[in-house]
Amino acid sequence: MNAVEVQQLCYRYARKTEALHEISLDVPRGAIYGLIGPNGAGKSTLLQCCAGLRYAGSGSVRVFGADTRKRSPIVAGVMTYMAEAVKLPARMTLAQLEAYIAPLHAKWDGALAASLRERFALDPARKVGTLSRGEHMKAALLCALAPHPTLLLMDEPFTGMDVMVKDDLVRGLLASATDTGTTIMVASHDLTELETVIDHLGIISNAKMVVSASMESLRARFRRVHVQAPSEVLVTAGHDTGWLGIEQAGRRLSFMADASRTSLVPEAMQLRFPGAEVEFSEPTLRELLTTLAGRAGARSPLEMVP
Amino acid sequence: MTWGGQVRVVFVKDLQQVWWMLALLAAAMVMTVVRLTVTQPDIGDSFGWYDTLLPLLILWLVTAVVRSDPPAVSTAFWATQPLETSAVAVAKLLQTVIVTGLVIGGVTAILRWWGIAWGDVPTTATVTAIGTMTLAIATAVFAALGANGRGILVGLVLTLASLLALGQWLPVSPWRLSGDATRALWVAFLAADVVILLRLYRMREVSLQWQAAGLIAGAGTVLCAVAASQASSYPMTPGVVAPQLSMTVDPIPATVKPFTVTLDGLVTPAEQLVIRDATIRVVLPDGTSRVLPVLSSENRYAAVSAPPAVRSPGAAPQPRQRTLRASSPLNITEWTRLRVPGARVTFDGTIVEFAREEQQRVPLVSGVLPPAQPGLQRELQMIVGDTALLATITSRWFMDQRARTMPTALGMSTDLEFRLVDRATRAVGERLDAQSSGGFGTLALPGIRISDTRAELRPPQRLLGSASDTSWWSAHEIAIMALVVRRVYRVHAETVVGR
Numbered sequence: 086m087n088a089v090e091v092q093q094l095c096y097r098y099a100r101k102t103e104a105l106h107e108i109s110l111d112v113p114r115g116a117i118y119g120l121i122g123p124n125g126a127g128k129s130t131l132l133q134c135c136a137g138l139r140y141a142g143s144g145s146v147r148v149f150g151a152d153t154r155k156r157s158p159i160v161a162g163v164m165t166y167m168a169e170a171v172k173l174p175a176r177m178t179l180a181q182l183e184a185y186i187a188p189l190h191a192k193w194d195g196a197l198a199a200s201l202r203e204r205f206a207l208d209p210a211r212k213v214g215t216l217s218r219g220e221h222m223k224a225a226l227l228c229a230l231a232p233h234p235t236l237l238l239m240d241e242p243f244t245g246m247d248v249m250v251k252d253d254l255v256r257g258l259l260a261s262a263t264d265t266g267t268t269i270m271v272a273s274h275d276l277t278e279l280e281t282v283i284d285h286l287g288i289i290s291n292a293k294m295v296v297s298a299s300m301e302s303l304r305a306r307f308r309r310v311h312v313q314a315p316s317e318v319l320v321t322a323g324h325d326t327g328w329l330g331i332e333q334a335g336r337r338l339s340f341m342a343d344a345s346r347t348s349l350v351p352e353a354m355q356l357r358f359p360g361a362e363v364e365f366s367e368p369t370l371r372e373l374l375t376t377l378a379g380r381a382g383a384r385s386p387l388e389m390v391p
Numbered sequence: 392m393t394w395g396g397q398v399r400v401v402f403v404k405d406l407q408q409v410w411w412m413l414a415l416l417a418a419a420m421v422m423t424v425v426r427l428t429v430t431q432p433d434i435g436d437s438f439g440w441y442d443t444l445l446p447l448l449i450l451w452l453v454t455a456v457v458r459s460d461p462p463a464v465s466t467a468f469w470a471t472q473p474l475e476t477s478a479v480a481v482a483k484l485l486q487t488v489i490v491t492g493l494v495i496g497g498v499t500a501i502l503r504w505w506g507i508a509w510g511d512v513p514t515t516a517t518v519t520a521i522g523t524m525t526l527a528i529a530t531a532v533f534a535a536l537g538a539n540g541r542g543i544l545v546g547l548v549l550t551l552a553s554l555l556a557l558g559q560w561l562p563v564s565p566w567r568l569s570g571d572a573t574r575a576l577w578v579a580f581l582a583a584d585v586v587i588l589l590r591l592y593r594m595r596e597v598s599l600q601w602q603a604a605g606l607i608a609g610a611g612t613v614l615c616a617v618a619a620s621q622a623s624s625y626p627m628t629p630g631v632v633a634p635q636l637s638m639t640v641d642p643i644p645a646t647v648k649p650f651t652v653t654l655d656g657l658v659t660p661a662e663q664l665v666i667r668d669a670t671i672r673v674v675l676p677d678g679t680s681r682v683l684p685v686l687s688s689e690n691r692y693a694a695v696s697a698p699p700a701v702r703s704p705g706a707a708p709q710p711r712q713r714t715l716r717a718s719s720p721l722n723i724t725e726w727t728r729l730r731v732p733g734a735r736v737t738f739d740g741t742i743v744e745f746a747r748e749e750q751q752r753v754p755l756v757s758g759v760l761p762p763a764q765p766g767l768q769r770e771l772q773m774i775v776g777d778t779a780l781l782a783t784i785t786s787r788w789f790m791d792q793r794a795r796t797m798p799t800a801l802g803m804s805t806d807l808e809f810r811l812v813d814r815a816t817r818a819v820g821e822r823l824d825a826q827s828s829g830g831f832g833t834l835a836l837p838g839i840r841i842s843d844t845r846a847e848l849r850p851p852q853r854l855l856g857s858a859s860d861t862s863w864w865s866a867h868e869i870a871i872m873a874l875v876v877r878r879v880y881r882v883h884a885e886t887v888v889g890r
Binding site for chain 2: 159
């Protein structure tokens with residue numbers, strides 16, 4: 086059984102604006118699932134649906150097999166959710182905040198909370214309302230991590246954090262959380278930080294799921310091709326319909342394509358680009374995002390993916 | 392954690408957050424208690440801006456409590472914690488109980504100071520409790536609407552506008568509910584408020600329909616509370632009395648003419664009669680009809696045209712034939728249209744009969760009078776050296792539900808009558824000329840009404856001069872006579888405009 090199973094999920098704001106359209110994805114237990122996409126693509130809405138904070142118009146969301154409409158996974162105690170725009174009680178001190186929520190969580194780890202507070206350099210006597218944006222996010226993160234959740238949902242957890250803490254968070258906390266079996270689903274724009282830890286990726290664009298797969302399969306599936314050749318060769322060769330994210334500048338052509346395409350075989354490439362230097366590389370997260378999610382004015386990513 | 396445990400955790404958290412607001416509310420309540428007991432202000436200073444302090448504090452506090460954990464906001468912190476939605480809503484409602492408890496504590500102290508027996512306190516305190524709960528729960532519903540708390544502003548504006556509209560519309564509306572029906576509607580709106588609040592906490596996105604329902608329920612609760620506080624509850628006499636009904640023609644030409652009906656054939660020993668909640672229905676020969684509300688200067692209560700009874704002091708009133716007139720002002724065009732031959736006129740209303748009873752007999756000595764009834768304090772001040780003015784009597788009293796049946800609650804100024812009593816013979820004698828002034832207010836919050844009156848007593852014409860003599864004073868007493876409700880009954884009468 087997967088930690089999260091989303092089937093044909095549709096969601097409309099105020100029954101009008103379509104925020105999610107037939108989204109399907111699976112997050113295996115113990116995975117660190119990265120959810121990326123342009124602003125307004127529907128990442129936060131999808132996480133909120135998974136957390137049971139929004140009810141799907143159609144389709145289903147199951148967390149550890151249980152329908153989130155019937156029982157909120159947060160209330161069931163299997164999930165914690167750290168929202169980007171969460172408003173912590175401003176008049177409370179951090180110590181009061183911890184004292185307030187600790188009894189609500191069966192597995193609240195006071196020692197972990199203290200250690201996180203120290204690591205994040207948070208003063209327990211300070212009122213939450215006086216914290217900077219970054220400190221506010223750290224406090225929210227502390228509240229999400231200290232209960233030792235089975236499933237942790239994080240929406241833009243790195244917002245406002247300094248580089249040291251980001252690094253610490255990514256390499257230390259997320260890694261150790263995975264070691265203890267916690268499944269993590271994280272939506273972020275911070276691709277550099279995500280790339281080092283996620284093992285599954287979902288790309289969402291214009292309310293639709295472009296791709297949802299393991300990083301391993303994605304890296305095996307796509308190749309970034311860099312061609313160095315005289316301009317006339319590049320012009321003569323033209324562009325293949327299966328090429329994505331084409332960039333051409335002078336003698337250099339770069340594009341991404343399905344690695345299984347026969348046209349990417351070195352011999353075929355040499356035939357198409359006579360005398361050219363051709364290099365293949367695994368696409369980065371940024372390349373996958375910009376290519377698959379598409380830029381403004383690009384064709385629908387779903388149409389572009391072979 | 393159990394559901395009850397969750398309620399406790401949220402409730403304690405809120406208490407820790409708003410304790411200083413509760414302390415402010417408690418301080419305001421203590422000030423109210425002191426003001427209405429130890430340092431009683433003069434009439435006219437009793438009720439003013441100060442009375443808005445407690446409601447405003449309650450409004451502020453309840454809004455803060457609800458907005459600290461707002462419903463239907465997916466980024467609200469409570470929503471990311473393992474909390475049942477109903478537990479959060481109930482914890483918020485419990486804060487309204489705390490607020491109500493504070494108010495009841497203060498009210499009880501005031502009532503006890505004013506001599507209300509412990510046994511009578513719960514009745515009055517219950518009215519205050521429901522009034523306070525109404526304000527607090529309606530505020531909670533308003534505060535729960537919208538993602539940014541704009542609901543509280545919209546709700547308050549809507550409520551105030553509705554109150555103004557109700558004040559204009561109700562007096563001329565034929566659709567007046569009885570006191571019991573208004574109170575039943577009030578309770579229904581309160582229940583709806585609670586259901587809507589629970590529902591709002593369950594919802595992830597509040598639709599326009601639910602926002603409208605919240606606004607209507609919240610405003611409706613306050614409106615019903617106000618309407619119920621003005622409605623009277625009488626022990627109704629079963630059955631319907633059907634006196635004769637006739638039409639009178641106003642001989643004075645005017646642009647605004649009263650459409651008047653006269654009720655004949657009421658035989659009663661009552662000394663005052665009041666028509667309440669009455670309507671005149673006119674069905675024209677062509678089948679069209681018009682319902683006219685019966686108006687008076689007090690809006691809700693029809694003018695009394697029955698002359699006061701004249702009887703010997705101390706003698707029991709005798710039944711006598713009464714004639715009551717009820718009218719509705721119309722412009723001349725409408726008046727002419729409705730008064731056509733063959734039009735059928737129906738009158739329906741309630742009649743309250745009052746009889747005068749001796750309430751208290753007091754010597755002509757300046758000082759605080761012994762309480763004639765719980766919650767009533769009177770002070771007599773004899774006037775020295777003024778032959779025209781004998782004394783002044785100031786009264787303040789707290790009216791509970793039962794006291795609403797008193798004529799003063801109906802806006803009647805002839806509530807009290809003062810008669811001279813010969814101390815030697817104990818005989819009740821002449822009536823003193825009394826000029827009364829005063830006003831109504833509420834005891835800090837809706838529920839308990841306070842009445843202040845000041846009566847200037849003048850001796851009868853034949854005693855002018857002698858009544859300023861202190862030896863004459865010691866030979867006399869004053870009997871204070873009050874009107875009390877004797878009977879309340881429905882009246883139905885019909886007639887046809889003559890050809």
